Amino acid sequence: MVKIAIVYHSGYGHTAVQAEAVRRGASEVDWTDVALISVEEYEQNWDVIDAADAIIFGSPTYFGSASAQFKAFLDATSGRWLEGRWSNKLAAGFTNSAGMSGDKLATLQQINHFAMQHGMIWVGLGLPPGNHTSAGSPADLNRLGSFLGAMSQADADVPPEVAPAGSDLETAEYLGRRVAEAAQRWLSNQREEAVAA
Numbered sequence: 001m002v003k004i005a006i007v008y009h010s011g012y013g014h015t016a017v018q019a020e021a022v023r024r025g026a027s028e029v030d031w032t033d034v035a036l037i038s039v040e041e042y043e044q045n046w047d048v049i050d051a052a053d054a055i056i057f058g059s060p061t062y063f064g065s066a067s068a069q070f071k072a073f074l075d076a077t078s079g080r081w082l083e084g085r086w087s088n089k090l091a092a093g094f095t096n097s098a099g100m101s102g103d104k105l106a107t108l109q110q111i112n113h114f115a116m117q118h119g120m121i122w123v124g125l126g127l128p129p130g131n132h133t134s135a136g137s138p139a140d141l142n143r144l145g146s147f148l149g150a151m152s153q154a155d156a157d158v159p160p161e162v163a164p165a166g167s168d169l170e171t172a173e174y175l176g177r178r179v180a181e182a183a184q185r186w187l188s189n190q191r192e193e194a195v196a197a
C-alpha cells in the first residue's frame, strides 16, 4: 500500500475544497491510502505524516506567500530536517487564492524550496497550460497555467460551497492522481533495487 499524506491550511474553507479534490484524485489510484490532515491537527498526526511515502502540501496564498498557520507547520518540521527523516519522500504542492495570479507561484515556490531543503523528490503538475490559445476555455484543465503545482482561484466574496470549482478542482484531482501514481512507481523501483542488491 502506498501512503500519501495531504497537509493543508485553509482559513476560510476554499483551500480545504481544493485539498479534498487532491484527496479524491489520489484515492482513485489502487493500493493507495490517503490521509487528509489540516494543519490544526498536525501535532496529533506526526506518525501518519512521517510514515507517508508522499506528502502533498497545500496552503492559501496570503500576501504572496503561504499563510502564517501553514508556515508554522513547516517550521515545526526542523527536527525532522535535522534527522533527514523526510529525505527521498515524494512531495508536491497546491495553493488557492482570490486573484487569477495573486502571486500564487510564490507560494508554490515556497513549498518547493521547503521540500528541497528536506531532500524530498518534487512532483510537478505535469500538465500543459490550459486556456492559452484562442481555442482554449476556462473549462480547460490547468486553466491557470501552472507547472510547479496545482493552482485554484476562488472569488473572495464567494463561499467555499461555490468556489473553487470546475477545472480548478479537476486540476487538483489530477495532481493527487499523479502523485499517487508516481509514488507507486517510486516504491516499486525501490523494491526492485532492494531485491537486486
Ligand SMILES: Cc1cc2nc3c(=O)[nH]c(=O)nc-3n(C[C@H](O)[C@H](O)[C@H](O)COP(=O)(O)O)c2cc1C
Pocket (backbone or CB within 6 Å): 009, 010, 011, 012, 013, 014, 015, 016, 060, 061, 062, 063, 064, 065, 096, 097, 098, 099, 100, 101, 102, 103, 154, 155, 156
Ligand atoms: C491575509 C490575506 C492575504 C491575502 N493575500 C492574497 C494574495 O496575496 N493574493 C490573492 O490572490 N489573494 C489573497 N488573499 C485572498 C485569499 O487567497 C482567498 O480569499 C483564498 O480563497 C483564501 O483561501 P482559504 O479560504 O483557504 O483561506 C488574501 C486573503 C487574506 C485573508
